Amino acid sequence: MGNELLIGAVAYSANAVPIWEGMRDYFRDTAEPIDFVLFSNYERQVDALFAGHIDIAWNTNVAWVRCSRRSEGEARALAMRDTDRTFQTMFVGRSGSGLSSLEQLGGKRVALGSRDSGQARILPLHYLAEAGVAGDVELVIFDSDVGKHGDTGRSDLDALRSVLDDGADVAAVGINTWHGLTAAEDDSVTGLEVVWESPRYNHCNFTALDKLDAARSDRWVDSLLQMDWNNPAHRRVLELEGLREWKSAELSGYDSLIAAMEEQGIYDEW
Amino acid sequence: MVNGHLAIDLVELMAATPWGSVASVDVDGVDEAEFVQRWAAASGNYVLMVHADRVELLRGIPPDPLEALAPERRPGHRLWVYTNFNCNLACDYCCVESSPRADPRAFGVAEFRDLVAEAAACGVRELFLTGGEPFMLVDLDERIRVGVAAMPTTVLTNAMLWRGERLRLLERLPRDGLTLQISVDSPDPGLHDLHRGSGSFERALAGIEVALALGFRVRIAATLGDDVGDGEARLRSWFDRLGLAEDCLVVRRVARQGAANSGLVMSRSSLLPEICVTADGLWWHPVAAIDPAMRVSASWRPLAERIGEVSREYRGYRLAGEIAASSFPCA
Numbered sequence: 001m002g003n004e005l006l007i008g009a010v011a012y013s014a015n016a017v018p019i020w021e022g023m024r025d026y027f028r029d030t031a032e033p034i035d036f037v038l039f040s041n042y043e044r045q046v047d048a049l050f051a052g053h054i055d056i057a058w059n060t061n062v063a064w065v066r067c068s069r070r071s072e073g074e075a076r077a078l079a080m081r082d083t084d085r086t087f088q089t090m091f092v093g094r095s096g097s098g099l100s101s102l103e104q105l106g107g108k109r110v111a112l113g114s115r116d117s118g119q120a121r122i123l124p125l126h127y128l129a130e131a132g133v134a135g136d137v138e139l140v141i142f143d144s145d146v147g148k149h150g151d152t153g154r155s156d157l158d159a160l161r162s163v164l165d166d167g168a169d170v171a172a173v174g175i176n177t178w179h180g181l182t183a184a185e186d187d188s189v190t191g192l193e194v195v196w197e198s199p200r201y202n203h204c205n206f207t208a209l210d211k212l213d214a215a216r217s218d219r220w221v222d223s224l225l226q227m228d229w230n231n232p233a234h235r236r237v238l239e240l241e242g243l244r245e246w247k248s249a250e251l252s253g254y255d256s257l258i259a260a261m262e263e264q265g266i267y268d269e270w
Numbered sequence: 271m272v273n274g275h276l277a278i279d280l281v282e283l284m285a286a287t288p289w290g291s292v293a294s295v296d297v298d299g300v301d302e303a304e305f306v307q308r309w310a311a312a313s314g315n316y317v318l319m320v321h322a323d324r325v326e327l328l329r330g331i332p333p334d335p336l337e338a339l340a341p342e343r344r345p346g347h348r349l350w351v352y353t354n355f356n357c358n359l360a361c362d363y364c365c366v367e368s369s370p371r372a373d374p375r376a377f378g379v380a381e382f383r384d385l386v387a388e389a390a391a392c393g394v395r396e397l398f399l400t401g402g403e404p405f406m407l408v409d410l411d412e413r414i415r416v417g418v419a420a421m422p423t424t425v426l427t428n429a430m431l432w433r434g435e436r437l438r439l440l441e442r443l444p445r446d447g448l449t450l451q452i453s454v455d456s457p458d459p460g461l462h463d464l465h466r467g468s469g470s471f472e473r474a475l476a477g478i479e480v481a482l483a484l485g486f487r488v489r490i491a492a493t494l495g496d497d498v499g500d501g502e503a504r505l506r507s508w509f510d511r512l513g514l515a516e517d518c519l520v521v522r523r524v525a526r527q528g529a530a531n532s533g534l535v536m537s538r539s540s541l542l543p544e545i546c547v548t549a550d551g552l553w554w555h556p557v558a559a560i561d562p563a564m565r566v567s568a569s570w571r572p573l574a575e576r577i578g579e580v581s582r583e584y585r586g587y588r589l590a591g592e593i594a595a596s597s598f599p600c601a
């Protein structure tokens with residue numbers, strides 16, 4: 001073991017190991033080889049980043065906002081997936097529900113995911129508040145994967161099941177879950193339809209603190225951006241991680257989440 | 271409409287399934303099975319097997335096992351046709367129970383023409399005619415001509431019937447593009463006659479001489495049982511003395527099929543398919559052309575679709591086998 005950059009990631013599924021072994025293999029022949037450490041939750045990972053135990057954290061949007069705040073703005077977002085720039089929350093109801101806006105949700109039962117999930121809980125509450133119905137909906141909560149910031153998709157799926165089982169009228173889920181569900185492009189099959197979709201916002205990024213030499217992180221990002229969907233060895237990792245292309249980081253898409261976390265008083269801790 | 275819970279269960283199941291591992295989804299009816307297959311194709315997963323009540327899915331898209339095969343080993347490169355099932359011999363290991371008393375079940379000339387035309391159109395590159403003894407058919411030459419006009423053709427024979435009218439039939443056959451594959455199991459009458467009938471060795475040798483004298487390309491094929499002893503080595507030295515090209519000897523083991531009550535056990539999951547057509551349908555492999563478990567369909571039409579079905583099934587077995595092997599516990 002030498003001077004590899006140490007990347008932290010949360011083991012949100014059994015595929016975290018093949019993803020990060022694939023990443024390690026890819027970076028082996030680049031200017032900045034890596035090794036990785038898997039955490040069971042994002043809070044532990046963020047602590048490890050600040051303690052200097054890892055150089056870079058593969059963070060959710062919620063973990064990024066916390067890092068940024070805790071570092072008083074010094075944390076750097078290095079790169080993200082193409083899909084992280086176009087993330088959305090989908091409010092999903094039963095097909096034929098007649099619902100088509102958030103304003104219509106007053107008096108309805110809204111199923112939300114885990115309390116640390118940006119897409120399935122924090123931002124949906126923000127959107128409901130913006131639509132003026134936050135105090136007027138009955139929340140049906142599924143805290144099924146706390147610590148993983150909604151990455152497992154478990155709470156999204158539990159919320160959707162509750163809609164099908166008439167335990168809720170609408171569920172708020174990440175667009176990745178919705179795309180997974182409708183992959184066969186046959187909406188009628190699921191018996192569910194989108195009631196309202198949120199504006200786009202940012203999701204994950206690779207986060208580093210100031211103490212990481214910028215020349216090293218630049219070299220690492222250069223190699224990262226060269227991963228190629230058309231190369232079968234890269235593609236497996238990209239597919240598993242849910243992207244086609246790595247992109248440089250773009251920060252304006254975090255504004256809605258920052259506002260939501262501030263409103264809900266969960267900027268620093270739950 | 272398919273139950274929405276199925277889609278949710280699928281997403282959850284495959285998200286939790288490690289890359290390269292197999293998961294099984296219960297389905298209720300054809301609509302659900304088809305939905306699972308559409309969903310798998312669209313979500314970057316692979317359908318291994320579709321059963322009546324469940325679908326087996328592989329997480330991720332594996333490398334295609336067919337691509338790993340040499341082109342000439344892939345299903346659909348070769349086509350075997352049983353021209354008939356009756357035979358002048360009744361070998362004790364015959365994999366299709368041929369004999370003089372067997373129902374001929376001859377494959378008609380008109381249907382043979384259709385089959386060869388479709389085979390050529392869908393990329394078949396080599397044709398093999400077998401039986402029974404093909405030369406039992408007095409109009410075999412018509413089929414051979416159709417075959418040779420389309421692609422290289424091999425006829426499997428015991429070489430014992432080339433007299434009189436059948437010798438004249440042989441003489442009329444094209445030489446280019448035709449191989450006669452003649453059965454010889456030992457370099458002397460011993461094992462050959464023991465399994466194939468008294469006097470059959472001498473007549474096979476005479477047949478080989480006739481075929482060579484008439485300018486045919488000849489390949490020797492031996493079928494060896496448990497009693498072979500040092501017979502294979504002796505057979506190979508006999509073959510060397512014949513002066514034929516090295517690739518003109520095929521040696522295979524007796525398969526436990528048809529009349530054979532011992533030998534290699536064959537199943538679809540353990541046998542590389544070679545598409546085989548008989549008057550009774552389309553089969554996984556010519557060595558098992560009367561074994562009901564090895565029949566793929568009652569009709570060979572449309573041939574391209576049937577080849578596709580066999581390829582998919584083979585792919586499923588290979589992938590499932592490789593996955594089972596890769597997780598074989600050592601303790």
Ligand code: SF4
Nearest residue numbers: 357359361364368402
């Ligand atoms: S093995 Fe060949 S020669 Fe022997 S009975 Fe069967 S078809 Fe006839």
